[in-house]
Amino acid sequence: MKSPQVRSPRKPKGQGAERREEILDAALRLFSAKDVHGVSTRQIAEAAGISQPALYAYFATKDDLIAELCVRAFAKLKARMDDGRSRWTPTPEMFDRAMMTYIDFALSEPDAYRVAFMVEKGPEGAFHARTGGRPMAAGMEAFQGFVAMIADLHAAGLTRDDDPLRLTQTLWAGLHGLVSLLIARSEFPWVEREALIAGHIAMLRRGALKG
Amino acid sequence: MKSPQVRSPRKPKGQGAERREEILDAALRLFSAKDVHGVSTRQIAEAAGISQPALYAYFATKDDLIAELCVRAFAKLKARMDDGRSRWTPTPEMFDRAMMTYIDFALSEPDAYRVAFMVEKGPEGAFHARTGGRPMAAGMEAFQGFVAMIADLHAAGLTRDDDPLRLTQTLWAGLHGLVSLLIARSEFPWVEREALIAGHIAMLRRGALKG
DNA sequence: AGCGATAATCTATCACTGATAACTTATCGC
DNA sequence: GCGATAAGTTATCAGTGATAGATTATCGCT
Numbered sequence: 001m002k003s004p005q006v007r008s009p010r011k012p013k014g015q016g017a018e019r020r021e022e023i024l025d026a027a028l029r030l031f032s033a034k035d036v037h038g039v040s041t042r043q044i045a046e047a048a049g050i051s052q053p054a055l056y057a058y059f060a061t062k063d064d065l066i067a068e069l070c071v072r073a074f075a076k077l078k079a080r081m082d083d084g085r086s087r088w089t090p091t092p093e094m095f096d097r098a099m100m101t102y103i104d105f106a107l108s109e110p111d112a113y114r115v116a117f118m119v120e121k122g123p124e125g126a127f128h129a130r131t132g133g134r135p136m137a138a139g140m141e142a143f144q145g146f147v148a149m150i151a152d153l154h155a156a157g158l159t160r161d162d163d164p165l166r167l168t169q170t171l172w173a174g175l176h177g178l179v180s181l182l183i184a185r186s187e188f189p190w191v192e193r194e195a196l197i198a199g200h201i202a203m204l205r206r207g208a209l210k211g
Numbered sequence: 212m213k214s215p216q217v218r219s220p221r222k223p224k225g226q227g228a229e230r231r232e233e234i235l236d237a238a239l240r241l242f243s244a245k246d247v248h249g250v251s252t253r254q255i256a257e258a259a260g261i262s263q264p265a266l267y268a269y270f271a272t273k274d275d276l277i278a279e280l281c282v283r284a285f286a287k288l289k290a291r292m293d294d295g296r297s298r299w300t301p302t303p304e305m306f307d308r309a310m311m312t313y314i315d316f317a318l319s320e321p322d323a324y325r326v327a328f329m330v331e332k333g334p335e336g337a338f339h340a341r342t343g344g345r346p347m348a349a350g351m352e353a354f355q356g357f358v359a360m361i362a363d364l365h366a367a368g369l370t371r372d373d374d375p376l377r378l379t380q381t382l383w384a385g386l387h388g389l390v391s392l393l394i395a396r397s398e399f400p401w402v403e404r405e406a407l408i409a410g411h412i413a414m415l416r417r418g419a420l421k422g
Numbered sequence: 423a424g425c426g427a428t429a430a431t432c433t434a435t436c437a438c439t440g441a442t443a444a445c446t447t448a449t450c451g452c
Numbered sequence: 453g454c455g456a457t458a459a460g461t462t463a464t465c466a467g468t469g470a471t472a473g474a475t476t477a478t479c480g481c482t
Contacts, residue, residue, distance in 0.1 A: 037248045173385070191374065200385075203385070
C-alpha cells in the first residue's frame with residue numbers, strides 16, 4: 001500500500017527558512033526511531049511533505065542536514081547549562097546539580113544527544129571537515145561553560161586535581177560514558193536508573209572534589 | 212582506473228571456515244579507515260579476494276558479519292581482563308591496573324572497540340535481535356570479570372558504594388566515556404593523553420574506593 | 423579413470439540509497 | 453499583465469545490500 005503522498009503547500013517567496021525548520025524537525029523526529037544511517041532522505045522528505053530532491057535546496061548533503069541538527073543539539077545543551085549557572089556558586093551541592101543538568105539533558109532529549117555526541121564520524125574528523133567544522137565549534141562553546149564551572153571550583157580550592165582543564169575533560173568523559181551507554185544500550189541489565197545516576201554523580205564528586 | 216580484480220584461489224572442499232576468517236580480517240581492516248556504514252560489502256569482498264555475493268555464503272547479512280566482529284572484540288577484551296586477573300588481589304594498586312587494562316585494550320584496538328561498543332544499533336536492540344543476541348551475550352561475559360573484581364574489592368571493605376554491581380556499572384561507564392570520546396573525537400583539543408588517562412583513573416579510584 | 427554429489431563461487435539482477443540535471447510553476451515587484 | 457526568481461517537480465545516475473540461478477572445482481566412490 002502506497003503512502004498517501006500528502007504534500008505540504010508551496011511556501012511563499014521569502015519563507016524558505018521556515019521549510020528548512022520543518023525539514024529539521026521531521027528529520028529529528030525520524031532519528032528517534034532509527035539511527036541516522038537508517039533514515040533515508042526520501043523518508044525525511046515525505047515526513048516534511050516535499051519531494052526528496054527538494055531537500056537539496058536547503059542542505060547541500062545529508063551530512064549537512066545532520067550537522068545542523070548537531071549544532072542545534074549543542075546549542076540546547078549550552079542553553080541548559082547556562083541556565084543552571086545563574087544560581088551557580090562553587091559548592092559540592094552545585095557540582096551535583098550541574099552534573100545532573102547534563103544527565104537530564106541527555107536523557108530527556110536522547111535523539112539530540114545521539115546526533116550531537118554519538119554519530120560516528122568518518123576518520124580524523126572527516127565529518128567535521130565536510131561540514132565546515134560548525135558542529136565542533138558549537139560543541140566547544142557548550143564545553144566552555146563546563147570549563148568555567150570547574151575553574152570556579154578550582155579557584156575556591158575545592159578540587160583535588162591541580163589541572164582544572166584536565167579535570168573538566170575527565171568529568172565530561174565520566175558523564176558521557178553513563179548517558180551514552182544508557183541511551184545506546186538500554187537493553188543492558190542496568191541497576192535501577194535513579195540509583196545508578198545518583199551513585200555515578202556521587203562517585204564523580206568524591207573523585208573530583210576534596211572532602 | 213579499475214582495480215586489478217585480484218581473486219583469491221578457490222578454497223578446497225572443507226576449508227570454507229578459512230575463507231570466513233579472511234573475510235572477517237579484511238572487514239576489520241577496512242573498518243579502521245571508514246566507519247561500519249562507510250564500508251560496502253563490495254569493498255569487503257574485493258579485499259578478501261572474492262565476489263560480493265560470495266560473502267553471503269558465509270554471513271546471512273552484513274549485520275551478521277559485524278556481529279561476528281563484535282563477538283570477537285568482546286572475547287579479546289575478556290581475554291585481556293582475565294589475563295590481568297591472574298595476578299589479581301583486591302588492592303587500590305590493582306584497581307588502577309585493571310582500569311588501565313581496559314583503557315589499553317580500547318586504545319590499542321580501537322577498531323574492535325568501536326565495533327563492539329560504539330556501533331549504533333537500531334531501536335531497542337534491533338541489532339541484537341537480528342543477530343540472535345550473540346554480541347550481547349559475549350559482552351555480558353566480558354562484563355562478569357569486571358563484576359567479580361569489584362565484588363572482591365567490596366568484600367575486602369575497600370569500596371565506598373554499598374552496592375558493588377551498581378559501582379561496577381558506574382566505573383564501566385566512566386571508562387567507556389573516556390575511551391569512546393578519545394577514539395571518536397580524536398580531533399578534540401584534549402590535554403596530554405597520558406596525563407588525562409592517569410588523572411581519569413585517579414578520579415575513578417578516589418570516587419570508588421575508601422581512603 | 424570416470425561418475426555423481428556438492429561445496430564454492432560466479433554473473434545478472436532487484437529494490438533502494440544519496441545526489442544531480444533539467445524542467446515547471448507559483449509568487450513577487452513593477 | 454510582465455519578467456524575474458524562489459520553490460518545487462520528474463527523471464535519472466552510480467553505488468548499496470541482498471537474492472536467484474547457473475557454473476566450476478573438488479571430493480568420495482566404484
